[in-house]
Amino acid sequence: MEDKTIGAAHGAGGDAPAEPGRRRALGWALGVAGTAWLGRAGAASRGPLDDRPVRILVPQTPGTTPDSVARILAPHLNRELGLPFVVENRAGASGIIGMEAAAKAPPDGHTLLSNVSTTLTLPYFYDKLPFDVLADFTPIGLVGSGNFALVVHQGLPVADVAQLLAYAKARPGQLRYASPGLGTHHHLCMELLMAKTGIQLQHIPYKGSAGATTDVLSGQVEVMFLPVQVAMNHAASGRIKVLGGTRLQRQPPYMDLPTLDERGVAGYDVDPWYALWGPQGMAAPVVQRYNALLQTLLSRADVKQELAAVGLATRPSPPAELTRIAQAEQQLWAGLLKGKPNLAKAG
Template sequence: MKAIGIALAAALLLGATGAAHSQAYPYKPLRIIIPFGAGGAQDIVARSFNVELANALGQPVIVDNRPGAGGVVGTVAAAKSTPDGYTLLLAGVSHQINGFLYAKPPYNPLQDFTPLSYVGSTGYVLLVPAALPVKSVAELIRHAKSRPGELNYASAGVGSAIHLSMAYLASLAGIDMLHVPLKSGADVLIELIAARTQATTVPINVARPYAQEQRLRMLAVTGPRRSKFLPHLPTVAESGIPGYEFESWLGLLGPAGMPRNAVERIDSEMARLLQSPAILERLNRQGVESATLTSAQFAERLGKEQSRWADIVKRSGVKLN
């Protein structure tokens, strides 16, 4: 009788477990890992839609900041999580960059993840101090070529997006500029306003408040097309460096092997939310231009961009241990 009781209890337990997994997705809270600290761009973007996503899914959606190693700590945590649809990652361009920066890559940007929802993109603005005698990208190139190795550009650290965007620009333009790595984007602006550095790029949402700053001059945007936020600025490509394009993206990923029903649910709900005027306004404040891509189209975009990011990192000459 005792053996029968144990067998019956085991059967009931297995049945309960199976029933839980057969419930419609989602049946418990979700979390979105942000691989950077609170208050940063990705954190703000995640919080611009997590409440509405929770309402749509009928479960809480928790924003979980996991900063460290330029985004690697949180990204690896997401990659190693159970692929059941309850742990997501709001990734950005560093997701792909980090796959090429390290001698031993900590993860594979494509194979270790499931693309879910493309949120949007944001470009950068090429800035110089007003004291520098240049008013266009072409003039900056001529000025730098006449003074090889004398001009410098600042970034928020070795391997940062700002660093790579400027190293890529210098490589395509054939100019020799010294890289000055600083601790943060705020430090970069301080040095630029003081004219102690001669050029940099900053995200569009960071640059916009400085549009009327008399000590800075905006030369161009780095994206493939003019920005709706600063439409008067040309692109770097149309200003003298054909083929130049540097744009960050934001999107939701999950670990590899997520169930199809979870992928489709996140994809469809996010597509609907990204039509919301309230959410679009929040994204606009962060300089994010949204676009409607299915999860399959998002995956295709990431795949196509891999070789370009590999080339950009290679041109920078950066390789981290």
């Protein structure tokens, strides 16, 4: 940049050849001053961050919603702060690998974590974790909330939630439901439905959502919870029927989808939310800088549209609100998961 600035200063003097030494000196001075000014402006926009790249760790595979959140936010953060934001997937062990990497990273603001709320249930599935799911992370802010939908294969002779419940109660343990694995929303939503209604379904866990979804579409498995936008896309093809959403109130853009609460499962409410975190011990100015920027981005129409495309409604919040919601999320699932004999510890 300094060389380009000097070149521009040389040309700005027109054709007059007088005082070349003075012109070179003036050009050099202007170049240094311009570079210094840009450096100060960049530093001011970054706040307490330096000029190193920022990693956004995602403890899930590419194509998942936390990954989409990171890849949507990264270019916007880059433009606002003038820093490279690199999305790095560290999938495996139900999110433990990526979360451990984030928890052990320096708390300097150059490592962030894009994560989903279900990882707060990891202590109920694993006896030993290399981190505390709350205490070892610094809350930065919520990004958005989604919605899941209860679906059945089109060949199942039920047309609504009441018929599904009656059909399942008449055949305890015979109907099967698919999930990408223990502790996912697909799994937890069904556990909550069974707890609230008394039905018994057989859990068929897969090693990812693709295989689980494929088998529900083909009828190999009868029932599943799916992200609402995925469910609606497949319902349009006629291969599945969508019976109700997991949120307590109807959520845009699918306002025609009734909630499970409306369909007779009183008080059913699961909010799949996504947030940004940092390692434990991030300095307050760093957290405040990121949170303020995140709230600004989430208020913009273009960012809202990008997140809506992956099924999320933006939900800006201060860090303290994220902490409160995370604690409430843990309490919700603690009552359901603790001591259940069919939810054996994974390790």
